Amino acid sequence: MAFVYVAYLYTLAALHTIVSSSRLPGIPTIPFEASNGGGTYSLSDIKSIIVDAEYADWTDKNGETMVPPSLREFGRAFGANLYDIWGLENLSQPVVSAPQPDSVFLTISENASHQYASGEASSEGYTLEVTTSGITIRGASPLGVWWGTRSLLHLAILGERELPLGKSVDSPAWKTRGMLLDVARRYYPPQFIIEMCSYMSFFKQNTLLLHLSDGLYNNANIYSREQSLSLYARFRLWSEAPEVEGLNNFKNESYTRNDFQYMQVECAGKGVTIVPEIESPGHALPIVQWKPELGLSTDLSVLNVSHPDAVSTMKTVWRTFFDWFDTKTVYIGASEYTTEDGGYNHFVNQLSGFIRNNGSKSVRIWGTLPPKPDSNPARDSSLQYFEENTVFDYNQDGHSVINSDATFHVVNKWSESFPQKVNLAKTFHGNPATGGPWEPTIHDTNNATNNPEKPNQNIIGAIAPLWNDYGPNATVYSEAYYAWREGIPALADKQWGGTLLSEEFITVLPILHTSIPAQNLESPIASTGPVIFRYDRESWAQNRRARSEENPGPPDKVADLSDNGYDAFTNCSVSANNTIAIDGCSLKTELGTKGRNYALTIRLYISQFGTDAVLISGQESALMLTPTITLFASENYYRLNATVPLNTWVDLSIVGRNERTFAGVQKVRLGDPFVARSDEEFKAVLGVNGQSFVWAPIAIEAPIMQIEASNANWTGHFGGMLLTTDV
Ligand SMILES: *[C@@H]1O[C@H](CO)[C@@H](O)[C@H](O)[C@H]1NC(C)=O
Ligand SMILES: *[C@@H]1O[C@H](CO)[C@@H](O)[C@H](O)[C@H]1NC(C)=O
Ligand SMILES: *[C@@H]1O[C@H](CO)[C@@H](O)[C@H](O)[C@H]1NC(C)=O
Ligand SMILES: *[C@@H]1O[C@H](CO)[C@@H](O)[C@H](O)[C@H]1NC(C)=O
Ligand SMILES: *[C@@H]1O[C@H](CO)[C@@H](O)[C@H](O)[C@H]1NC(C)=O
Ligand SMILES: *[C@@H]1O[C@H](CO)[C@@H](O)[C@H](O)[C@H]1NC(C)=O
Ligand SMILES: *[C@@H]1O[C@H](CO)[C@@H](O)[C@H](O)[C@H]1NC(C)=O
Ligand SMILES: *[C@@H]1O[C@H](CO)[C@@H](O)[C@H](O)[C@H]1NC(C)=O
Ligand SMILES: *[C@@H]1O[C@H](CO)[C@@H](O)[C@H](O)[C@H]1NC(C)=O
Ligand SMILES: *[C@@H]1O[C@H](CO)[C@@H](O)[C@H](O)[C@H]1NC(C)=O
Ligand SMILES: *[C@@H]1O[C@H](CO)[C@@H](O)[C@H](O)[C@H]1NC(C)=O
Numbered sequence: 001m002a003f004v005y006v007a008y009l010y011t012l013a014a015l016h017t018i019v020s021s022s023r024l025p026g027i028p029t030i031p032f033e034a035s036n037g038g039g040t041y042s043l044s045d046i047k048s049i050i051v052d053a054e055y056a057d058w059t060d061k062n063g064e065t066m067v068p069p070s071l072r073e074f075g076r077a078f079g080a081n082l083y084d085i086w087g088l089e090n091l092s093q094p095v096v097s098a099p100q101p102d103s104v105f106l107t108i109s110e111n112a113s114h115q116y117a118s119g120e121a122s123s124e125g126y127t128l129e130v131t132t133s134g135i136t137i138r139g140a141s142p143l144g145v146w147w148g149t150r151s152l153l154h155l156a157i158l159g160e161r162e163l164p165l166g167k168s169v170d171s172p173a174w175k176t177r178g179m180l181l182d183v184a185r186r187y188y189p190p191q192f193i194i195e196m197c198s199y200m201s202f203f204k205q206n207t208l209l210l211h212l213s214d215g216l217y218n219n220a221n222i223y224s225r226e227q228s229l230s231l232y233a234r235f236r237l238w239s240e241a242p243e244v245e246g247l248n249n250f251k252n253e254s255y256t257r258n259d260f261q262y263m264q265v266e267c268a269g270k271g272v273t274i275v276p277e278i279e280s281p282g283h284a285l286p287i288v289q290w291k292p293e294l295g296l297s298t299d300l301s302v303l304n305v306s307h308p309d310a311v312s313t314m315k316t317v318w319r320t321f322f323d324w325f326d327t328k329t330v331y332i333g334a335s336e337y338t339t340e341d342g343g344y345n346h347f348v349n350q351l352s353g354f355i356r357n358n359g360s361k362s363v364r365i366w367g368t369l370p371p372k373p374d375s376n377p378a379r380d381s382s383l384q385y386f387e388e389n390t391v392f393d394y395n396q397d398g399h400s401v402i403n404s405d406a407t408f409h410v411v412n413k414w415s416e417s418f419p420q421k422v423n424l425a426k427t428f429h430g431n432p433a434t435g436g437p438w439e440p441t442i443h444d445t446n447n448a449t450n451n452p453e454k455p456n457q458n459i460i461g462a463i464a465p466l467w468n469d470y471g472p473n474a475t476v477y478s479e480a481y482y483a484w485r486e487g488i489p490a491l492a493d494k495q496w497g498g499t500l501l502s503e504e505f506i507t508v509l510p511i512l513h514t515s516i517p518a519q520n521l522e523s524p525i526a527s528t529g530p531v532i533f534r535y536d537r538e539s540w541a542q543n544r545r546a547r548s549e550e551n552p553g554p555p556d557k558v559a560d561l562s563d564n565g566y567d568a569f570t571n572c573s574v575s576a577n578n579t580i581a582i583d584g585c586s587l588k589t590e591l592g593t594k595g596r597n598y599a600l601t602i603r604l605y606i607s608q609f610g611t612d613a614v615l616i617s618g619q620e621s622a623l624m625l626t627p628t629i630t631l632f633a634s635e636n637y638y639r640l641n642a643t644v645p646l647n648t649w650v651d652l653s654i655v656g657r658n659e660r661t662f663a664g665v666q667k668v669r670l671g672d673p674f675v676a677r678s679d680e681e682f683k684a685v686l687g688v689n690g691q692s693f694v695w696a697p698i699a700i701e702a703p704i705m706q707i708e709a710s711n712a713n714w715t716g717h718f719g720g721m722l723l724t725t726d727v
Pocket of ligand 2 (some may be wrong): 108111112
């Protein structure tokens with residue numbers, strides 16, 4: 001088996017002499033001193049994950065989270081990962097004081113001297129040691145151990161379970177490493193956010209900033225007061241407290257305290273802290289829609305900071321939600337308040353003081369204001385978003401900043417000024433002084449003069465945002481993941497202080513990608529070949545035989561005629577011509593969703609349908625007749641012009657091809673082979689600031705869970721269904 005690892009290294013060595021450079025290409029890269037004589041240790045030999053009894057209940061008190069997992073909890077999560085990736089079952093997880101042969105021993109090194117680039121001690125560092133008798137991970141804290149387990153996974157995935165013998169001493173260069181997701185102008189379910197945390201965690205990012213309140217751009221030039229007050233704007237936290245009644249009227253697309261708690265704990269369990277942001281006085285349309293008298297008469301998306309109730313209203317909001325947040329720091333926004341009004345400083349200072357004193361939390365704001373002496377509001381640090389302004393903040397007032405250079409901002413799914421994916425070229429070559437890799441000290445990837453001297457104590461990390469400027473109908477949930485699919489690992493390497501090269505990235509990412517635990521973001525379905533399932537008349541024939549011989553009544557198995565054995569079940573009756581009658585009954589697969597790159601063809605004979613008939617539904621989408629062919633996904637209807645003819649057999653297909661989705665209809669006879677057509681394309685129609693529309697592709701997952709008629713508003717016959725990856 002050692003051969004495999006060597007062969008793999010050889011492949012990469014062809015690109016670069018990675019072995020001699022004392023590092024291995026995880027994402028981020030892993031410093032590594034191979035043992036003299038080399039050799040490997042097989043993950044298959046591991047019998048236990050031992051948590052050092054002395055430190056089992058230790059937690060890391062230095063991070064942003066107030067609910068840090070213990071070493072024991074991280075150990076358990078690591079065990080679950082080994083099961084998730086390799087099916088390693090039944091590894092014992094004793095809590096004892098010493099390693100045993102063939103164990104992964106998780107322990108703490110109290111005197112470890114890991115440091116961030118600033119020289120500050122880091123509790124996130126670790127040492128990973130692989131010997132012929134087992135593995136030891138010694139973290140500066142349990143969180144450090146967790147990042148060490150990520151390195152172990154990377155080495156084992158890249159080495160096909162064979163780990164190189166040797167030692168890695170590793171720690172991040174930057175303390176805050178992560179992303180911002182705009183959940184205000186587009187809702188995401190808690191499960192999606194937790195899976196994004198799994199993805200970030202795999203690449204050692206530790207911060208997910210959630211932008212919790214905002215509205216679509218209030219184009220004050222063309223919107224009337226009424227239009228502004230009904231423009232899409234959301235405050236995503238849901239509280240029953242009477243003080244905030246009316247602030248949020250959309251419970252079904254909000255996070256309750258339980259939801260928020262669940263997301264925070266699940267993400268913290270993977271080393272990722274969810275940090276909340278509630279914006280004011282700018283980007284405050286949800287607040288103004290709640291209390292219109294607080295809006296600036298000239299722009300209702302902005303609070304009038306001179307209004308006597310503006311500060312007290314925001315204090316009420318913060319007071320209501322303080323206890324929800326398991327973080328030491330919160331973001332209060334304060335960005336893009338362009339109005340010339342001396343009340344801005346007062347407003348921000350009041351709110352900052354209130355949160356510091358009454359919430360015992362640190363405060364961060366956006367640093368989007370020009371460096372004027374009269375606009376220097378109080379805060380502990382800022383999230384620095386560079387437009388034309390430059391290094392003023394840390395140079396002029398000594399505050400610490402988090403780099404959020406506009407270069408790495410992404411806007412879903414169209415924009416005049418921002419890209420739709422993280423700029424990888426800038427990630428790997430964004431240092432304007434050298435053409436080398438970007439890192440968090442680089443705030444301007446175009447102009448070296450605008451970047452501070454290194455080292456710089458005031459820069460504590462980097463956060464890259466994804467904005468949903470065009471609201472909820474521009475995208476389905478998973479498109480946020482795809483916008484960041486390559487960007488998260490690429491940025492994560494630079495945020496950690498890794499040295500991955502772009503040519504290594506394109507080789508390593510696809511390999512690591514096969515094995516990222518605790519997420520199902522791409523909704524793949526395992527298959528032995530291009531046909532994932534096929535049910536047709538032979539399935540019903542088998543069904544009829546089974547029924548007549550031993551099992552006279554429903555529900556019945558519907559045989560999958562592919563090699564995968566994804567049998568379905570139905571309680572519908574089978575007709576003499578080996579089709580099933582969809583009338584007050586259903587057919588269910590045990591599958592929910594197929595992600596990108598699929599062709600789903602359903603053979604139907606529709607006798608009649610009513611308003612909003614659901615032909616087939618899945619976890620992420622439903623195929624409907626409204627009366628035209630429609631996909632319903634992530635709260636929105638995506639409609640075509642075509643419909644389906646009645647009282648004739650048709651093959652109705654949906655085809656997901658990368659970021660696009662198509663449909664087609666073909667008249668057929670019952671015995672014909674399936675025909676997948678892709679004649680019409682589903683499109684998102686984005687409204688641009690009330691001025692124009694933009695048509696953009698949309699990538700909708702295939703609904704493959706159930707065909708039903710009981711509540712689905714149609715009747716007819718079902719002749720079969722084919723799902724392939726062949727598009
Ligand atoms: C793990 O334990 C379960 C239940 O004891 C057993 O069914 C299974 O076969 C075991 N798996 C392995 C790989 O030993
Ligand atoms: C760190 O502490 C361990 C015991 O906990 C000790 O063996 C080791 O020598 C110490 N290392 C340093 C560098 O002080
Ligand atoms: C802001 O509020 C103040 C105090 O209520 C009021 O006098 C002023 O007209 C308001 N300004 C705008 C632009 O709404
Ligand atoms: C904190 O709350 C108390 C009681 O509500 C209030 O008197 C005090 O002014 C608040 N402090 C700040 C800084 O707002
Ligand atoms: C780079 O930035 C400096 C300082 O802001 C400015 O003076 C200079 O004109 C900029 N150069 C370019 C090419 O934009
Ligand atoms: C199949 O059988 C059903 C019921 O027996 C009948 O209504 C339908 O017309 C038949 N379809 C074809 C194509 O033979
Ligand atoms: C089939 O099962 C569904 C529930 O899945 C039920 O609503 C329906 O009445 C059943 N139909 C028949 C014909 O048994
Ligand atoms: C089913 O269709 C009828 C007739 O078009 C309509 O009145 C009814 O609202 C529809 N039911 C559902 C659940 O959509
Ligand atoms: C919440 O309910 C509204 C109104 O029924 C609906 O338009 C919206 O899509 C729902 N949101 C979610 C996330 O289900
Ligand atoms: C539907 O028809 C309209 C009008 O002909 C056309 O503009 C539009 O592009 C069509 N939509 C689709 C999805 O093909
Ligand atoms: C999407 O929402 C925008 C408002 O942001 C609206 O103008 C547009 O019509 C919507 N698109 C569809 C297809 O409903």
